[in-house]
Amino acid sequence: MIKVKNLNAGYGKLQILFDVNAKIEKGKITTVVGPNGSGKSTFLKTLFGLTKIYSGEIIFKDKDIAKVPPHKKARMKIAYLPQTNNVFANLTVEENLKIAGYVLNKDKVKERIEIALNVFPELKDILKRKAGTLSGGQRQFLAMGMALVRDAEVLMLDEPTAQLSPKLAEVIFEKIIEMRDNFGLTILLVEQNAKRALEISDNGYMFVSGRVAFEGTAEELLNHEKFKEYSLGITAI
Numbered sequence: 001m002i003k004v005k006n007l008n009a010g011y012g013k014l015q016i017l018f019d020v021n022a023k024i025e026k027g028k029i030t031t032v033v034g035p036n037g038s039g040k041s042t043f044l045k046t047l048f049g050l051t052k053i054y055s056g057e058i059i060f061k062d063k064d065i066a067k068v069p070p071h072k073k074a075r076m077k078i079a080y081l082p083q084t085n086n087v088f089a090n091l092t093v094e095e096n097l098k099i100a101g102y103v104l105n106k107d108k109v110k111e112r113i114e115i116a117l118n119v120f121p122e123l124k125d126i127l128k129r130k131a132g133t134l135s136g137g138q139r140q141f142l143a144m145g146m147a148l149v150r151d152a153e154v155l156m157l158d159e160p161t162a163q164l165s166p167k168l169a170e171v172i173f174e175k176i177i178e179m180r181d182n183f184g185l186t187i188l189l190v191e192q193n194a195k196r197a198l199e200i201s202d203n204g205y206m207f208v209s210g211r212v213a214f215e216g217t218a219e220e221l222l223n224h225e226k227f228k229e230y231s232l233g234i235t236a237i
C-alpha cells in the first residue's frame with residue numbers, strides 16, 4: 001500500500017531519518033517501535049508531509065507522494081492522528097464528527113457517522129459535550145471515529161494509548177483490530193507499549209537513531225533477541 005524508499009528527512013537542517021526503507025501493507029497493522037527519540041513520530045509526520053524530506057520516495061497507489069502536502073494526503077484517504085490536538089477542542093463531539101466528513105455529501109456523512117458510532121458506541125452519550133472536556137480515552141475514540149467518518153484507507157496513529165490506563169489501552173488496541181478486520185484499514189502504529197502493540201500487529205519495524213534497525217513480521221520482532229533485551233530494558237540498543 002505504501003512503499004518508503006531511501007527516505008531521508010528531518011526538521012530544517014536537522015536530519016532525523018536516515019535511509020529508511022519500509023513497506024506498509026494493505027489491510028494490515030504495521031507497528032514501529034524503538035527507544036525514545038529514535039524517530040518514530042518523525043516517521044509518521046514525514047509520511048503525512050509535516051517534515052522536510054531531503055531525498056527518497058513515498059509510493060502510494062503507484063505514485064510518489066513525498067511532495068504532496070498534508071491536506072491533499074487527507075483527500076487521498078490517508079489519516080494521521082497525532083498524540084495530542086487530534087480533535088477540535090471547542091467543538092462538540094457531534095460537530096467534530098460532522099466536520100470530519102466535510103468533503104462528503106450530507107447523506108454520506110450521516111451514514112459514515114452511524115458507522116463510526118457503531119464502532120465507538122462510547123461516543124453516543126456524549127455527542128453534545130465539547131471535545132476539550134473529554135477524557136484521554138474518549139478523545140482518542142473521537143479522533144479514531146473521525147477517521148472512520150472520513151472513510152480513511154490508511155490510518156497512522158501516534159501513540160494512541162499514551163497516558164491511558166492499561167485497561168483503556170487494551171480497549172484502544174481492540175478497536176484498532178476491529179478497524180483492520182471489519183473495514184480493511186491499513187494501519188501504521190507507533191507505540192511505547194511495544195510488546196502489546198506487536199502482539200496485535202502483522203508486521204513491525206524497530207527504529208534506532210533514525211534508522212531501521214530490524215524489521216519483519218510482528219512475531220519475528222517479538223522473538224528477536226534484541227527486541228527482548230530492549231523491552232526488558234537490559235540494553236538501550
Ligand SMILES: Nc1ncnc2c1ncn2[C@@H]1O[C@H](COP(=O)(O)OP(=O)(O)OP(=O)(O)O)[C@@H](O)[C@H]1O
Binds near residue numbers: 011040042043
Ligand atoms: N519539531 C521538531 N523540531 C526539531 N527537532 C525535533 C522536532 N520534533 C522532534 N524532533 C527531534 O527529532 C528526534 C526524534 O524525535 P521523535 O519524536 O520522532 O522520536 P520518537 O521515536 O517518536 O520518540 P518518543 O518515543 O520519545 O516519542 C528527537 O531528537 C527530537 O528531539
